[in-house]
Amino acid sequence: MENANVKMNKNFIGWFTHKWTNDPIFSTAIALIIMIILQTLVLGFDYNSFGEWFQSWINNWINILRNNAGTGIIALGMTFVIMTGGIDLAVGSTLVATGAFSMILLDTGTKGILAGVGLTGIPAYIVTIILVLLFGYLLGLLIGASITKGKVPPFIATLGAMMIFRSVTQHFMQGYNPKVPMEFLQIASFKMGNYMIMPIIYWALIAYILWYVSKRTTFGRQIIAVGSNERAAKLSGVNVNKVKLGVYSLMGVLVSIASIIQVSRIGSMDFSNAGRGLEMDAIAAAVVGGTSMMGGRGFILGTVYGMLIIAVMNNLLNLFGVPPFLREAFKGIIVIGAVLLQRKEKTS
Structure with missing residues (x-):
């Protein structure tokens, strides 16, 4: 019996070591579980009842998830970018540029674009979201074009875009304080029960869509092929430039979504420091x-x-x-x- 237990322990240790070394999802999940346990211990158990403790634990987690949903969405896009062998250092500045654009569109003051043409309420919000997503797409496409057509290394292209997008945005937004309609804030602040979890839902939905793209579509397989061996991908008939343009354009769209969430959460944006x-x-x-x-x-x-x-x-x-x-x-x-x-x- 003792020998059987020793053998079982050795098998478990061998299995665990193999999984930890060769399965990134497994090792990351274990690290996350350890972090969750540590956080639970730090929060303590000094409560009058289990229900009170559990409510506090849930509130803490909802705050963590909601506060990091925007960054989490951008990180999903960054995964695709890095998978192609690239990098995007301009996401923070793209967030500021698209956020500023959304606020200019929504401004209820005299300088508001949509209000100036008589478009308000839900139609204005729908138009704003579409235009901001399109603007983010174009910014990402511009970065992608500089990399694919201009042959600029991704690090340099996105570093330059990082400085250009933020400085241009700061120039045009200096001394301008747009007023975002209160109704627009419901995009991120709408309550389900007693919780404001809409940003978490957006994050989860986008994560599922991109997981499906990466695992079940030709585009996802092409991203892996380009990042693994670009020359071999070309010889296999993959349009490498098209894949890279698609990835950076997608990155721009995801940053736009994150900027809409941020603007709808707080109703404003610090154009100097947001996204840094x-x-x-x-x-x-x-x-x-x-x-x-x-x-x-x-x-x-x-x-x-x-x-x-x-x-x-x-x-x-x-x-x-x-x-x-x-x-x-x-x-x-x-x-x-x-x-x-x-x-x-x-x-x-």
Whole structure:
């Protein structure tokens, strides 16, 4: 009996080690479970009843998910970008540009574009969402064109776009304070029961759609092919430039969605600071979730797990009173650790 138990333990350890080393989704899920347990312990159990404790636990999680939904949506797009072997450093500035555009359209003051032509209410909100998504698509297409047609490396192209989009937005928005209609805020603030969970629903829905695209469509397979070996993909008949244009355009649309969520949550936007560091959070979530920085491999579910790990870590650091500037160091450690784990996987 004792020998059987020893053998069972060895088999379990061997299975666990193999899964941890070769299955990024598994290792990321285990890390997330550990973070959830740690957060639960930190929150404590000093409550009058289990119901009171559970309600507090649920509220804490809803706040974490809602506050990180926008970043989580952008991280999903970043997964596709990195899978092609690229990078997008302009997501924060694209967020500011599309957010500013939405506020100009919605402004109920004398400078509001839609109000100026007599379009208000729900029709104005629908038109705004369509135009903002189109604007984000065009910004992403512009970045993609500079990479595919202009042959500019993704790092340089998106670095330049990052500076251009933010500086142009700040120039045109200086001294201008648009007024967003209160009804528009319901896009993110509409309550289901006692909870404002609409941003979480948007995030979950987009995650499912992109998971399906990555696993069940030709476009998803082409993304992997381009990132794995661009030359081989071309020889196989894949239109590499079209795939890259599609990925960066999709990134622009997803950032637009995140900007609409942010504007509808708070009704305003700090054009100088909004979105700063957003690209690093999105990259970190994707890499922690198992996406290879070399391209050719990525997991939408892993990115969701990675975003949750970073979100919980930020919450824990806040509970521990860690200064904001030091929190970035912890993110850096996690990203470096994730990349080192990927290198270990390749050499094993």
